[in-house]
Amino acid sequence: MSLEQRYRQQFAGSAILAERARQRFPGGATHDGRYADPFPLFMERASGPYKWDVDDNRMIDYWCGHGALLLGHGHPLIVEAIEQQAPVSTHLGASHRLELEWADLIAELIPAAERVRFTASGSEATTLALRLARAATGKTTLVRFAGHFHGWHDALAPGADPDDPNRGVLPETLANLIILPTDLDQVEATLATRNDVAAVILEPTGASYGSIPLPTDFLPGLRAITQRYGVLLIADEVVTGFRVTPGGACARAGVMPDLVCLAKIVAGGLPGGALVGRADILDLLAHDEHGPRGRIRQQGTFNANPLSAAAGIAMLRAVATGEPGTIAAQRGTMLVRMLNDVFTARRLRGWTAFGDGSIFHIFADPATDVEPGEIPQNVPLATLKRGGDPQLLRRLRMALHLNGVDLMRGRSGFVSAVHSEADIHATVAAVDAAIEMVLREEA
Numbered sequence: 330m331s332l333e334q335r336y337r338q339q340f341a342g343s344a345i346l347a348e349r350a351r352q353r354f355p356g357g358a359t360h361d362g363r364y365a366d367p368f369p370l371f372m373e374r375a376s377g378p379y380k381w382d383v384d385d386n387r388m389i390d391y392w393c394g395h396g397a398l399l400l401g402h403g404h405p406l407i408v409e410a411i412e413q414q415a416p417v418s419t420h421l422g423a424s425h426r427l428e429l430e431w432a433d434l435i436a437e438l439i440p441a442a443e444r445v446r447f448t449a450s451g452s453e454a455t456t457l458a459l460r461l462a463r464a465a466t467g468k469t470t471l472v473r474f475a476g477h478f479h480g481w482h483d484a485l486a487p488g489a490d491p492d493d494p495n496r497g498v499l500p501e502t503l504a505n506l507i508i509l510p511t512d513l514d515q516v517e518a519t520l521a522t523r524n525d526v527a528a529v530i531l532e533p534t535g536a537s538y539g540s541i542p543l544p545t546d547f548l549p550g551l552r553a554i555t556q557r558y559g560v561l562l563i564a565d566e567v568v569t570g571f572r573v574t575p576g577g578a579c580a581r582a583g584v585m586p587d588l589v590c591l592a593k594i595v596a597g598g599l600p601g602g603a604l605v606g607r608a609d610i611l612d613l614l615a616h617d618e619h620g621p622r623g624r625i626r627q628q629g630t631f632n633a634n635p636l637s638a639a640a641g642i643a644m645l646r647a648v649a650t651g652e653p654g655t656i657a658a659q660r661g662t663m664l665v666r667m668l669n670d671v672f673t674a675r676r677l678r679g680w681t682a683f684g685d686g687s688i689f690h691i692f693a694d695p696a697t698d699v700e701p702g703e704i705p706q707n708v709p710l711a712t713l714k715r716g717g718d719p720q721l722l723r724r725l726r727m728a729l730h731l732n733g734v735d736l737m738r739g740r741s742g743f744v745s746a747v748h749s750e751a752d753i754h755a756t757v758a759a760v761d762a763a764i765e766m767v768l769r770e771e772a
Contacts, residue, residue, distance in 0.1 A: 332770045333367060336727045342383040346371045362395070362737065366723060370730060375402035378748045380735070388735040389756050391742025396538070396568050396688075397593035399644065399653050401747035406643045407597050414639035420631075427638035434645040435605060438575050441564075441589050442605035446614060447633040451567035451592030452480030454602040455530070457627055458588045459484050462528035462561045464625050465610045472507045472519065472529040472560075476536030476710055479565050479590075485530070491711040511535075511543055513550045520558040528561035528587075533578035538568040540690045540741060541713050542683070542704055548582045561587040561610070567602070570594060571648045572657075572743075573686055594648070597640030600631065653746035658686030660753055661744040665689050667757040672701035675764060679717070681705065687744040691736070693717040693725065716740035724770055728763035 330338075337344055347368035351357035358364040370382045378401050380390045390402070400407060414427075432445040448454045463469060471484065479485040487495045488508035495503065507526070509515050520526055529551065535542040555562045564586040569578040571594040579586050587610060592602035604611070613625045631637070647653050661684055668682035668691065679697040683704050684690055692705050694717035699705050705713060716722055716738065726739025734756050736742045 332724055332727055332731075332766060335731060337367065339386065339731060340368075340370055340382065340384055343371045344368055346383065365726065365738075370735070377401045377403070378745055378752050386730075386733070388730070388733055389748075389752055389759070391689075391734070391736050391744065391756075393743040393745050394598050395593065395737075396572070396743045397596070397598045398743075399572060399594050399657060399687075399745055400598075400647060401745040404747070406647060407640050410597070410639040410643035411599075411636060414636055417635075419634075419636045421635055425633075425635055425638070427635050427642065428633040431633070431638045431641050431645070432603075434642060434649065435591070435595065435603060438571065438577075438645065438649060439589055439591070439605055440576055440580050441585050441587075441607070443608040444611035445603055445605045446611055446627065447629070448592075448602040448604060449600055449629050449631040449634075450480075451565075451590060451602045452482055453629065454567065454590040454592060454604045455479045455485060455563075455565060456482050457604045458530070458563045458590055458606075459528070460627075461604075461610050461613055461625060462563065462588065464613050466527040466559075466561065468525050468527035469505050470507060470523065470525045470527060471505060472509060472516070472526055474511050474531050474536065475508050476541055476714055477530075477532045477565070478537055479530060479532075490714065511541075511547060513547065513554060516551060517554050520554060520560055526558075526560050528563050529555055530563040530565060532568070533564050533566060533582065533584075533586075534569055534573065534685055534688075537714060538688055538741075539685045540716065541710070542685070545582075548579070548584050552584045552586070563588045563590065565590045567592040568688070571645065572654060572688070575648050575651055575654060594644060595641055596637040597642075597644035599634075599637040599640045601634065601637035601641060654687070656746045657744045657748070660748045660750070661687040661689050663750070664744060664753050664756060667753065668760060669701040671757060671761050671764070675761075677701070677764070689742055689744065691716065691725075691740045693721050693740070695721070721767070724767045725763060728766040729759065731766065732759035732762045734759040734763070 363369050372380050373383050374381050379387055381387050435445055436442040473488050475488050478489045483498050483502050533548050552562055564579050566577045566589050570591045574581045588606035595603055614627055665682045665684050672680040679695040679699050680693045681699045681701050681703050682691050722739050
């Protein structure tokens with residue numbers, strides 16, 4: 330029996346639901362990252378570091394709510410906060426005390442947060458950041474880095490995926506966007522020769538939450554260059570905020586950006602985001618006199634939603650202790666080390682695991698010379714973004730599911746504070762078994 334036949338047999342319930350989904354959703358999925366071939370698994374419930382699909386197969390979960398669940402699924406602190414708030418109000422449509430407490434916690438943790446404006450998602454936070462940057466500087470052009478992801482909206486989607494033809498994006502939008510490689514000399518050369526750049530935006534640990542890591546000196550160097558030329562620096566910490574340290578990746582690097590975009594962990598696993606940063610920039614949203622140019626308007630039905638606020642407060646109180654992030658990082662580091670031990674023992678060419686604390690990645694492409702434990706270098710951007718050989722990773726994802734592990738697209742993941750050492754050992758054994766299945770399939 331082939332690997333795909335075993336997959337279809339073990340996950341028959343998901344196959345049925347996937348057929349229904351293809352009739353209802355474009356491509357059969359509600360999020361690009363959840364698309365899978367031959368079909369995605371449909372999950373039914375979750376608890377701690379585990380989730381169960383509709384066929385009652387248990388998975389060790391490394392999606393962790395796309396990185397939002399630092400405390401794992403159904404953590405008692407989050408559940409209690411939601412249960413207490415839901416009967417009081419899920420949507421007051423008004424100012425409320427929880428939004429103040431939520432914002433205070435963000436300001437205590439994120440050094441750059443002089444002001445806070447809530448949004449409903451990370452894409453909304455980056456959209457607002459760009460508009461404010463243009464309004465504050467009076468300039469129109471934005472600089473972003475190839476491969477970095479900042480949401481799906483027109484202004485920043487171009488450049489995130491080297492295979493994206495930018496269909497539907499206006500030429501005028503593309504004309505106001507400069508896409509650069511992560512090279513400080515090129516950044517400096519660009520800013521030195523142009524006077525129309527409002528801001529530079531980046532993921533502070535590297536493209537796709539560090540799947541293409543940045544050198545340690547890049548972020549401080551970029552801050553120095555942007556300050557030298559009077560250009561705003563926007564840090565997209567939607568993924569890294571509160572995870573790599575309680576203050577985020579910029580705080581760890583000792584860098585103070587002008588604006589910081591947040592989501593995921595900030596709302597405790599519920600929908601929510603925030604834009605934080607310099608008071609003089611965010612105060613362009615204030616209902617005060619701003620001269621002939623006027624103020625910037627920003628609405629949002631679910632901004633500072635009280636249910637998300639309650640979950641966010643519970644999450645950030647835990648984050649502030651430093652314990653959840655430390656535990657998750659220790660487990661993540663352990664997982665990466667043990668995965669590379671497996672790749673080394675099996676003498677796998679082109680396989681490596683790497684990461685940043687609780688965020689980890691697997692790269693697998695036998696056509697490369699990458700050694701276990703190495704960060705891929707001199708590899709085409711498109712290959713890095715895919716994580717290696719697409720067909721190999723397709724088979725690996727199916728084999729991992731058959732062995733009870735769910736990684737994001739079969740190659741990346743987030744470790745939570747509730748993943749135990751036993752879970753890490755079980756995951757490594759599952760990866761080893763999955764590799765054996767893949768190798769037999771290829772033989």
